[in-house]
Amino acid sequence: MGEGRRPPIFWALAPLLALFIVFMYGPIATIVILSFQGPDGGLVFPMNGVSLHWFAALFQPQSIGDIWGSFRRSAALGLVVMICTVLFSFFAGLAFRRRFRGAGFLLYLALASLVMPSVVVSLGIGALFELLGIDRDWYSSALGAHLTWTLPFGLLIMFAVFNRFNPAYEEAARDQGASGWQTIRHVVVPIILPSLVGVALFGFTLSYDEIARTSQSVGALNTLPLELEAMQTNATTPVIYALGAATTGLSLMVIGVSLAAVLLVRRRRARLGSDAGQSV
Amino acid sequence: MAGLGPAIHETPRGIKLLLVDARPKAGHNRRKSARRRMNRLAKAAPYLQALPMSAVLVLFFAVPIVLVVVVSFFDYETYQLLIPAFTLENYREVFSEAVTYRTYLITVEVCTITWAITVVLGFFIAYFLAFQVRSVTWQTVLLLVCSIPFWTSIIIRMIAWVPLLGRNGLVNQLLLTTRITTKPQEWLLYSPFSVILGYVHLYTLTMIVPIFNSMIRIDRSLIEAAVDAGASTWQVMRTVILPLSKTGIAIGSIFVIAMVMGDFVTVDVLGGGQVASVGKQIATQLSYLQFPPAAANAMVLLVAVIAMIALLMRAVDIRKEL
Numbered sequence: 001m002g003e004g005r006r007p008p009i010f011w012a013l014a015p016l017l018a019l020f021i022v023f024m025y026g027p028i029a030t031i032v033i034l035s036f037q038g039p040d041g042g043l044v045f046p047m048n049g050v051s052l053h054w055f056a057a058l059f060q061p062q063s064i065g066d067i068w069g070s071f072r073r074s075a076a077l078g079l080v081v082m083i084c085t086v087l088f089s090f091f092a093g094l095a096f097r098r099r100f101r102g103a104g105f106l107l108y109l110a111l112a113s114l115v116m117p118s119v120v121v122s123l124g125i126g127a128l129f130e131l132l133g134i135d136r137d138w139y140s141s142a143l144g145a146h147l148t149w150t151l152p153f154g155l156l157i158m159f160a161v162f163n164r165f166n167p168a169y170e171e172a173a174r175d176q177g178a179s180g181w182q183t184i185r186h187v188v189v190p191i192i193l194p195s196l197v198g199v200a201l202f203g204f205t206l207s208y209d210e211i212a213r214t215s216q217s218v219g220a221l222n223t224l225p226l227e228l229e230a231m232q233t234n235a236t237t238p239v240i241y242a243l244g245a246a247t248t249g250l251s252l253m254v255i256g257v258s259l260a261a262v263l264l265v266r267r268r269r270a271r272l273g274s275d276a277g278q279s280v
Numbered sequence: 281m282a283g284l285g286p287a288i289h290e291t292p293r294g295i296k297l298l299l300v301d302a303r304p305k306a307g308h309n310r311r312k313s314a315r316r317r318m319n320r321l322a323k324a325a326p327y328l329q330a331l332p333m334s335a336v337l338v339l340f341f342a343v344p345i346v347l348v349v350v351v352s353f354f355d356y357e358t359y360q361l362l363i364p365a366f367t368l369e370n371y372r373e374v375f376s377e378a379v380t381y382r383t384y385l386i387t388v389e390v391c392t393i394t395w396a397i398t399v400v401l402g403f404f405i406a407y408f409l410a411f412q413v414r415s416v417t418w419q420t421v422l423l424l425v426c427s428i429p430f431w432t433s434i435i436i437r438m439i440a441w442v443p444l445l446g447r448n449g450l451v452n453q454l455l456l457t458t459r460i461t462t463k464p465q466e467w468l469l470y471s472p473f474s475v476i477l478g479y480v481h482l483y484t485l486t487m488i489v490p491i492f493n494s495m496i497r498i499d500r501s502l503i504e505a506a507v508d509a510g511a512s513t514w515q516v517m518r519t520v521i522l523p524l525s526k527t528g529i530a531i532g533s534i535f536v537i538a539m540v541m542g543d544f545v546t547v548d549v550l551g552g553g554q555v556a557s558v559g560k561q562i563a564t565q566l567s568y569l570q571f572p573p574a575a576a577n578a579m580v581l582l583v584a585v586i587a588m589i590a591l592l593m594r595a596v597d598i599r600k601e602l
Binding site: 006014115121208215252 | 446
């Protein structure tokens with residue numbers, strides 16, 4: 001779009017976006033504010049004093065749910081899913097740069113997995129484990145269920161990355177005598193590192209917050225989102241808001257660290273970038 | 281996993297070298313077979329690289345989905361959850377009950393309303409970000425601001441509506457103190473309204489991102505040409521940008537329809553037992569460990585989702601014909 005004055009549509013849509021952002025963040029802000037309720041405060045406004053009482057209560061044994069056990073399971077599962085998502089997506093992305101039989105099938109499988117209603121996936125995995133006579137657990141059936149959700153995202157990101165990847169870098173490395181593994185390790189990975197951080201972010205957060213595919217596949221012990229869902233029906237104190245604020249804080253921290261990592265890589269690259277092509 | 285690459289590369293080579301070295305005067309042959317080995321390795325590489333993802337998706341997605349189809353014809357008892365059989369009883373059960381039709385009707389209704397709201401909101405917000413925000417930095421920042429909630433907890437984002445919309449919630453407090461109403465409004469929470477609000481809150485971003493992606497690829501000279509030919513902003517939007525963002529709209533729509541049609545969590549948290557949905561019906565059957573009826577129900581749901589998506593694609597294509 002050219003220079004000059006903003007058209008009227010700009011002034012019509014700018015408030016829409018502002019309202020949308022308020023709509024996105026407003027409810028979560030309410031929960032964060034309410035989590036600072038005083039010890040006698042209730043589940044709704046008005047604030048009855050301000051305190052950290054309900055955050056402290058997170059460390060007491062709970063009558064309505066197993067906060068720390070479910071948190072440990074969710075965090076561990078998120079980390080495993082993150083590692084698997086980065087590695088599997090990266091290698092699958094490499095595979096798709098060349099022709100191989102079954103490539104189309106794998107792509108459709110990933111896309112189908114992305115749009116399949118979660119309740120169907122969850123039901124299928126539940127039935128599979130039931131038929132095999134294996135108990136469902138977070139590190140087996142739920143791990144698989146999470147990967148059906150995160151891997152398609154990872155693969156699509158890798159597609160976008162390798163579409164823009166210039167093979168000349170690899171050719172140069174090979175011409176200098178680098179082996180296949182050395183080319184990947186010292187040329188490909190450093191170039192696409194920011195995108196791999198992005199895949200890791202998707203892998204961890206989507207798994208850490210997953211609920212629909214987990215519900216029928218997790219077995220007896222809940223992950224944190226499922227525990228929260230169960231808790232909210234019986235919640236009588238703002239401790240659930242404190243938990244919500246804390247876990248949202250953790251998610252924001254993960255996002256922040258990922259963004260910082262991406263910016264750091266970019267800045268380093270700008271500073272230490274090559275001078276190839278610059279005149280003498 | 282990091283060690284797997286070299287291990288696969290080295291093992292066959294090691295064995296082959298031993299075999300080759302056992303023969304005298306094999307210099308020429310050795311070079312030739314080394315090249316052949318490299319070729320074979322290069323051909324096998326994509327299969328090895330795609331193996332982990334393929335294995336996971338086949339084992340935890342393809343096989344379970346096939347199993348849902350199979351199990352939907354199974355029989356069941358209280359003490360034996362899955363009895364291999366070929367019975368149409370589960371489907372008969374699904375289609376014979378009036379509650380099924382009512383549930384599907386309300387699910388499709390809620391889904392259609394949600395889709396209409398998210399597609400309009402998504403289109404205009406994506407349009408604003410792609411065409412009205414001029415600096416790339418601002419574009420990135422605003423898109424990021426819109427995306428961050430996507431990476432936070434879905435369940436928290438739903439629960440967050442409760443203290444706002446509840447009987448004693450903030451909205452009702454405001455309505456009462458400003459004397460807009462004299463009684464607290466009960467329809468705000470645990471109603472189709474709150475469920476749809478929850479969906480719009482959760483899924484508008486899934487509409488914005490693909491539409492934005494389509495829009496950012498539109499050749500700017502097309503828009504300049506339209507403007508030069510005298511098109512107004514509105515005409516450019518309707519006749520140039522809208523048709524060219526069709527792919528994004530379709531992708532976003534598929535996501536929203538699939539997620540809303542199969543949802544059982546939002547309906548549970550924000551519907552509070554007052555709103556029915558197909559997903560919830562399936563989840564309830566599963567909580568009673570009734571796998572076969574749940575599977576039959578899931579198959580019907582799947583057909584409904586595919587039909588809705590096909591219908592949508594057709595509508596999109598028809599517009600192209602006009």
